[in-house]
Amino acid sequence: MSDMEARRVLRVGLTQFHATRDIERNVQTACRLVAGAASDGADLVLLPENCLMLGTNAEMRGAAFRRDSSALNLLSAVAAEHRVTVVLGGAKFIVEGDERPRNRALIFDPTGRLIGGYDKIHLFDARIDGQSFEASSVEQAGGGPVVLDIAGTRVGITICYDVRFPELYRRLALAGAEVILVPAAFTRTSGRAHWEVLLRARAIENAVYIVASATIGGAEDDAFPTYGHASVVGPWGEVLADLGEALEAYQVVELNIDTIDRVREQLPVLRGVRPDAYGAVITEYAVASDWEVEKSE
16 A cells, blocks of 8 residues: 555535525525535535524524524535535524523534534633623533544534633543534634634644634624634644635645644653643642752741
8 A cells, every 4th residue: 555545634625704694695605615615525514603694692592593494404415415524613503492502513424414513612701892792691501522533533523712722622632633623703803813823722732633614704784793714724733724804715625634643743742741730739839848948047
């Protein structure tokens, strides 16, 4: 077997578009991008967070999706038609019996079957540019991390605001994640300041690929402006793709999964983790028993 044949690769379809309150329009755009990325050889296509309906918290809650929603059925159908895994990177989703929706990522396999999901753990409670985003008042937080096998690669799933919590990403990496998805609807202001550095940090800290599809927009009737710059970052922290400010775009990026092993040999950050030493934090001056300290009189 040649080196080329032996390589482990995952071809990811990075997507970006201007999502609005118009669900039908958004679904058509999502399906168009999935079809394009699949035709260019993608194994997995990642759609942004809230890309099927982007409005205020109250509006998105009112339009929350259910398992039998026509929009989700269309995504299932396009995955099956193009024989590609499709990850809807987060939508307000109602589980029967729950009062509050979850922000849930959904994974459709190449037959269109729903094979898994992830509920966003860290809800966006923030105040940006005078606008309050109190997601915890209308959403139910997820209960745990998710790593799935997709096209022979271990893939961890996170959503948007999760990227500010490095402990989640370390947990995913220690559980075997080689690629971590970060679908987002990042605000424009925080995106300009933090988006790239956060994605690169999470990749570098864990020696993983980060794939981050994103919404973009700032039209007058948008609920809030989102940053765009959907990106792929390699395990050494290099930006492999950036869709900039395109209002509708996709790019298929080939990830060489074997690169992760090489990076982790150079910088074995996961082997160096010391949970046994991360106990109680010393809050007063203290000295280990084998130290000698000169005390002043």
